[in-house]
Amino acid sequence: MTRGALIVFEGGDRCGKTTQCSKLVEYLQSTGVDTQMWRFPNRSTSIGQSINAYLSEQAHLDDAVVHMLFVANRLEQRTEMLRLLAAGTTLVLDRYSYSGVAYTAAKGVPGLTMEYCKSLEVLLPAADLVVHMAMTPEATAARGGYGQERYEKVEFQKKVMEAFESLRDERWAVIDASGSIDDIHKQVVAVVQPVVERARAGAPLGKLWD
Numbered sequence: 001m002t003r004g005a006l007i008v009f010e011g012g013d014r015c016g017k018t019t020q021c022s023k024l025v026e027y028l029q030s031t032g033v034d035t036q037m038w039r040f041p042n043r044s045t046s047i048g049q050s051i052n053a054y055l056s057e058q059a060h061l062d063d064a065v066v067h068m069l070f071v072a073n074r075l076e077q078r079t080e081m082l083r084l085l086a087a088g089t090t091l092v093l094d095r096y097s098y099s100g101v102a103y104t105a106a107k108g109v110p111g112l113t114m115e116y117c118k119s120l121e122v123l124l125p126a127a128d129l130v131v132h133m134a135m136t137p138e139a140t141a142a143r144g145g146y147g148q149e150r151y152e153k154v155e156f157q158k159k160v161m162e163a164f165e166s167l168r169d170e171r172w173a174v175i176d177a178s179g180s181i182d183d184i185h186k187q188v189v190a191v192v193q194p195v196v197e198r199a200r201a202g203a204p205l206g207k208l209w210d
């Protein structure tokens with residue numbers, strides 16, 4: 001049995017990740033790759049509903065607590081994620097632990113360091129590929145709907161962007177998110193295809209931050 005690939009899209013708010021995730025899933029399915037799209041936070045669970053209340057500013061939560069809720073919201077999907085990957089399903093994730101670390105670390109709260117945030121995620125699998133949709137916070141702020149949620153503020157998004165940059169390693173592909181939807185999609189397909197092939201050929205799934 002060959003395994004599925006874990007493909008993650010990351011980037012600032014309103015950079016077009018969700019559109020590209022959907023297009024990628026449609027493309028992979030059309031080429032016969034069993035694929036599912038997931039998003040984090042998963043707002044449908046009870047933990048996810050608390051996160052949603054926080055993000056939409058209906059609830060206030062301590063920064064350390066909300067960080068743990070985001071982590072728990074991934075851990076509650078861990079078994080199913082591992083089961084699907086092992087069964088050969090490729091997962092395309094709209095955000096994952098990299099957002100968890102970048103957004104919390106960007107707050108600059110004493111003690112909530114990148115190292116601390118990373119340490120809470122070690123039970124989760126690492127992405128085979130992180131597609132970083134990079135765009136300046138000023139450009140995303142000009143997009144429709146910006147500013148509706150808690151973190152959609154240009155100064156904060158700049159810090160998030162810096163945090164993402166410091167997390168990049170050889171598993172990351174950086175794509176200019178300011179181009180056209182179709183151009184970006186072509187670039188995404190070009191970086192994803194070899195990763196899906198490698199997973200299919202038996203490349204082992206990594207652990208986060210190893």
Ligand code: FDM
Pocket residue numbers: 013040041055070071095096097099100101103104149151152
């Ligand atoms: N976010 C997302 C975090 O702060 N931590 C996390 O672990 C994750 C997965 O929640 F502002 C933030 C990032 C973003 C918000 O927005 C979720 P979208 O629009 O649902 O991606």
